[in-house]
Amino acid sequence: xxxxxxxxxxxxxxxxxxxxxxxxxxxxxxxxxxxxxxxxxxxxxxxxxxxxxxxxxxxxxxxxxxxxxxxxxxxxxxxxxxxxxx
Amino acid sequence: xxxxxxxxxxxxxxxxxxxxxxxxxxxxxxxxxxxxxxxxxxxxxxxxxxxxxxxxxxxxxxxxxxxxxxxxxxxxxxxxxxxxxxxxxxxxxxxxxxxxxxxxxxxxxxxxxxxxxxxxxxxxxxxxxxxxxxxxxxxxxxxxxxxxxxxxxxxxxxxxxxxxxxxxxxxxxxxxxxxxxxxxxxxxxxxxxxxxxxxxxxxxxxxxxxxxxxxxxxxxxxxxxxxxxxxxxxxxxxxxxxxxxxxxxxxxxxxxxxxxxxxxxxxxxxxxxxxxxxxxxxxxxxxxxxxxxxxxxxxxxxxxxxxxxxxxxxxxxxxxxxxxxxxxxxxxxxxxxxxxxxxxxxxxxxxxxxxxxxxxxxxxxxxxxxxxxxxxxxxxxxxxxxxxx
Numbered sequence: 001x002x003x004x005x006x007x008x009x010x011x012x013x014x015x016x017x018x019x020x021x022x023x024x025x026x027x028x029x030x031x032x033x034x035x036x037x038x039x040x041x042x043x044x045x046x047x048x049x050x051x052x053x054x055x056x057x058x059x060x061x062x063x064x065x066x067x068x069x070x071x072x073x074x075x076x077x078x079x080x081x082x083x084x085x086x
Numbered sequence: 087x088x089x090x091x092x093x094x095x096x097x098x099x100x101x102x103x104x105x106x107x108x109x110x111x112x113x114x115x116x117x118x119x120x121x122x123x124x125x126x127x128x129x130x131x132x133x134x135x136x137x138x139x140x141x142x143x144x145x146x147x148x149x150x151x152x153x154x155x156x157x158x159x160x161x162x163x164x165x166x167x168x169x170x171x172x173x174x175x176x177x178x179x180x181x182x183x184x185x186x187x188x189x190x191x192x193x194x195x196x197x198x199x200x201x202x203x204x205x206x207x208x209x210x211x212x213x214x215x216x217x218x219x220x221x222x223x224x225x226x227x228x229x230x231x232x233x234x235x236x237x238x239x240x241x242x243x244x245x246x247x248x249x250x251x252x253x254x255x256x257x258x259x260x261x262x263x264x265x266x267x268x269x270x271x272x273x274x275x276x277x278x279x280x281x282x283x284x285x286x287x288x289x290x291x292x293x294x295x296x297x298x299x300x301x302x303x304x305x306x307x308x309x310x311x312x313x314x315x316x317x318x319x320x321x322x323x324x325x326x327x328x329x330x331x332x333x334x335x336x337x338x339x340x341x342x343x344x345x346x347x348x349x350x351x352x353x354x355x356x357x358x359x360x361x362x363x364x365x366x367x368x369x370x371x372x373x374x375x376x377x378x379x380x381x382x383x384x385x386x387x388x389x390x391x392x393x394x395x396x397x398x399x400x401x402x403x404x405x406x407x408x409x410x411x412x413x414x415x416x417x418x419x420x421x422x423x424x425x426x427x428x429x430x431x432x433x434x435x436x437x438x439x440x441x442x443x444x445x446x447x448x449x450x451x452x453x454x455x456x457x458x459x460x461x462x463x464x465x466x467x468x469x470x471x472x473x474x475x
Contacts, residue, residue, distance in 0.1 A: 039180070042184070043163045043165070047185050047194065048195075
């Protein structure tokens with residue numbers, strides 16, 4: 001599946017704005033991405049397995065909050081780092 | 087980029103070859119200034135991690151080379167970076183400070199940001215401590231690569247003081263970590279609206295150490311904890327001496343005494359003894375500097391009267407002298423955060439403070455006169471002077 005990466009995470013993906021991912025759920029996708037890009041998961045998911053305050057996930061354009069969200073190979077996942085403040 | 091200010095007289099070639107570094111954490115990145123012992127010219131290395139909140143940057147005095155940095159990109163999680171080459175390259179911690187996952191159905195704590203980094207005891211190479219918000223204590227035994235909870239604090243002590251500490255609207259902070267140079271297992275920590283706590287077993291068990299400290303905002307008359315230290319410091323040459331800048335004044339404690347003495351009462355009444363940072367002279371346990379802030383009525387937390395000044399005591403707080411030569415004489419409403427006032431180990435000692443308006447001021451004669459070293463930086467969170475290799 002295609003995964004779009006926000007610019008604050010480019011340092012993990014070697015500057016790639018889009019990577020290929022896999023996994024049957026959003027949680028599994030993030031574990032796979034973290035194995036390939038160490039440290040990435042903790043920047044978007046906290047130690048209680050909750051999505052961090054300023055992070056948003058979209059699957060095929062629909063907002064998703066649960067790591068249990070099922071995914072399929074032809075899905076497009078977008079990670080958004082929602083900026084706030086000045 | 088180079089910044090020039092009037093240097094101190096040369097102290098010989100060996101002294102000149104000694105590197106002095108100034109580690110500046112800001113709301114939008116880290117800035118590292120480097121100079122020789124004269125401190126006349128400063129070379130800026132940075133910004134590093136532009137756009138990230140950098141709460142603290144600390145150089146390991148055990149090797150003069152390793153740097154640790156507490157960072158948080160505005161919308162990503164908190165982490166710690168380490169550098170083995172004086173800040174030229176950085177690596178992220180493989181396991182940053184994080185609380186353990188709560189059992190199903192319970193609410194666990196989440197580190198919002200790493201507030202302070204504390205270098206471990208001289209005998210424990212590679213050991214570091216980190217204090218977080220919400221208040222937590224973490225330890226690394228591998229120079230910042232992986233971090234583990236200090237369970238004696240995060241579990242045992244925290245469960246007893248949680249009701250006080252978590253009443254702070256913006257989140258509690260563990261802001262001070264102090265290690266007795268005679269005993270690696272003897273620790274002190276300071277928490278906002280928590281107080282000062284002491285451990286003599288490496289952090290497994292803790293006891294409150296707050297007697298004599300005022301806490302007018304608490305309902306109890308003499309609470310055991312819940313006090314609001316802004317910063318605590320121990321003098322390395324007299325490790326039984328502790329100083330504390332508190333929400334309710336400036337205090338000193340000489341162990342084995344248990345009762346803090348409010349040395350800030352000797353400050354001029356119109357200035358008061360409210361503030362955030364406090365700096366010790368590296369070679370004289372009786373010399374201490376504070377930077378008073380306006381703590382009246384609405385707590386403006388700016389220079390009292392718009393006239394910034396540092397106050398120095400050379401007798402352990404019995405008396406204080408105003409040091410404002412070179413600082414703006416009026417209409418300067420500076421705010422200096424608790425980690426944004428530091429000293430180097432030079433002769434004479436260099437002092438440095440950074441403001442929330444992005445200015446760095448320095449004195450190369452122990453506070454006698456001040457010059458601006460930098461301006462137009464982002465909001466300054468921390469300023470640490472250190473001796474580089």
